Amino acid sequence: MPDTLTKLTYQTFQQGKNYFGLAHKILSTRLMNLVSPTEIQSRPIAPDTLLKIQQRLNQLLETDWQDAEQGIYPESLLFDNPWDEFFLYYPAVWLDLPQIWQRAKQKQHQDFPPDINTEGYPNYYVRNFHHQTGGYFSDFSAKLYDLQVEILFGGTADPMRRRILAPLKQGLQAFANVPPHQVRILDVACGTGRTLKLIRAALPEASLFGTDLSPAYLRKANQLLSQNPGELPQLLQANAEELPYLDNYFHATTCVFLFHELPGPVRQKVIDQCFRVTQPGGVFVICDSIQVSDSPDMIPVMESFHETFHEPFYKHYMTDNLVERLEKAGFQNVTTQTHFMSKVFVAHKPA
Ligand SMILES: C[S@@+](CC[C@H](N)C(=O)[O-])C[C@H]1O[C@@H](n2cnc3c(N)ncnc32)[C@H](O)[C@@H]1O
Numbered sequence: 001m002p003d004t005l006t007k008l009t010y011q012t013f014q015q016g017k018n019y020f021g022l023a024h025k026i027l028s029t030r031l032m033n034l035v036s037p038t039e040i041q042s043r044p045i046a047p048d049t050l051l052k053i054q055q056r057l058n059q060l061l062e063t064d065w066q067d068a069e070q071g072i073y074p075e076s077l078l079f080d081n082p083w084d085e086f087f088l089y090y091p092a093v094w095l096d097l098p099q100i101w102q103r104a105k106q107k108q109h110q111d112f113p114p115d116i117n118t119e120g121y122p123n124y125y126v127r128n129f130h131h132q133t134g135g136y137f138s139d140f141s142a143k144l145y146d147l148q149v150e151i152l153f154g155g156t157a158d159p160m161r162r163r164i165l166a167p168l169k170q171g172l173q174a175f176a177n178v179p180p181h182q183v184r185i186l187d188v189a190c191g192t193g194r195t196l197k198l199i200r201a202a203l204p205e206a207s208l209f210g211t212d213l214s215p216a217y218l219r220k221a222n223q224l225l226s227q228n229p230g231e232l233p234q235l236l237q238a239n240a241e242e243l244p245y246l247d248n249y250f251h252a253t254t255c256v257f258l259f260h261e262l263p264g265p266v267r268q269k270v271i272d273q274c275f276r277v278t279q280p281g282g283v284f285v286i287c288d289s290i291q292v293s294d295s296p297d298m299i300p301v302m303e304s305f306h307e308t309f310h311e312p313f314y315k316h317y318m319t320d321n322l323v324e325r326l327e328k329a330g331f332q333n334v335t336t337q338t339h340f341m342s343k344v345f346v347a348h349k350p351a
Pocket of ligand 1: 125136161188189190191192193194195211212213214217238239240241255256257258261
């Protein structure tokens, strides 16, 4: 297909997902306010903020396209959507909404079915983030997660995750003498494995590793990654506060959408661990939410997010100085970029 046509198809698909996500959010919020009004009402977003959101989205799609064109990852990744799962699980998203509304209304943030064992998990983790049924503990939650994130971000979750790939590949240039299959990359809090899938496409020969606290999410990740060509990443259940790996083991470490869900002191612990397991000369790439310091114009969106969804550590995250935390751990040359609703931190462990 000629490039302009492929680009147009990509942008049309993405904008379509954006409008679908928007329509779902408007419809479900209206229905909730009708059926089960909560004290927390999502505030309407001002037209000029909406315009800025659209501009940021367009810029993200442009960067995503450019990076693919430059060969940082294959163009096919731009069209990689699990449509079958989305269609399969979309009715379940609706059927689950009454429980979610009930939880939001009654401020039940630790509501788990009796068959779920939460023993041994950190307190901050034992909760229904985003009011989601089962928190991070059930297979049901793991199945719906990717679709829920797609709806929340209007189909841009993967384009935002892909922003770690250029700095990751650039950081790995420090190890150009290492045979590609001996390059080790760890994705911390890998969840359902979407980021590992993207890394695999960009670095087909690298040895990939993933950790997460949730066995259910790791099972889902294993299922997703087994369908992928190439060596299966090694997945391990672990708390990111105590990574079960040797010092200086990985040439690069990544972490996507974790830090906003951690209390401040835990964020520091996880960063310290990522520093410990990264090789001297290696790179640590984080992708998480935008913050007040770099996106003051998006404060209404950030505030509405932490109020509407159960995200108890997000408010602190919004103004937390992660660059300072990274430097405190020992990282140097920390740079940041923002892409739509995400912020990428690139930190280097001194050689
Ligand atoms: C918002 S999800 C992000 C998942 C994935 N990185 C992505 O891009 O979709 C947060 C993930 O962090 C995991 N998590 C939260 N606290 C953790 C901890 N202390 N150690 C390891 N994983 C943790 C959760 O189980 C969940 O899979």
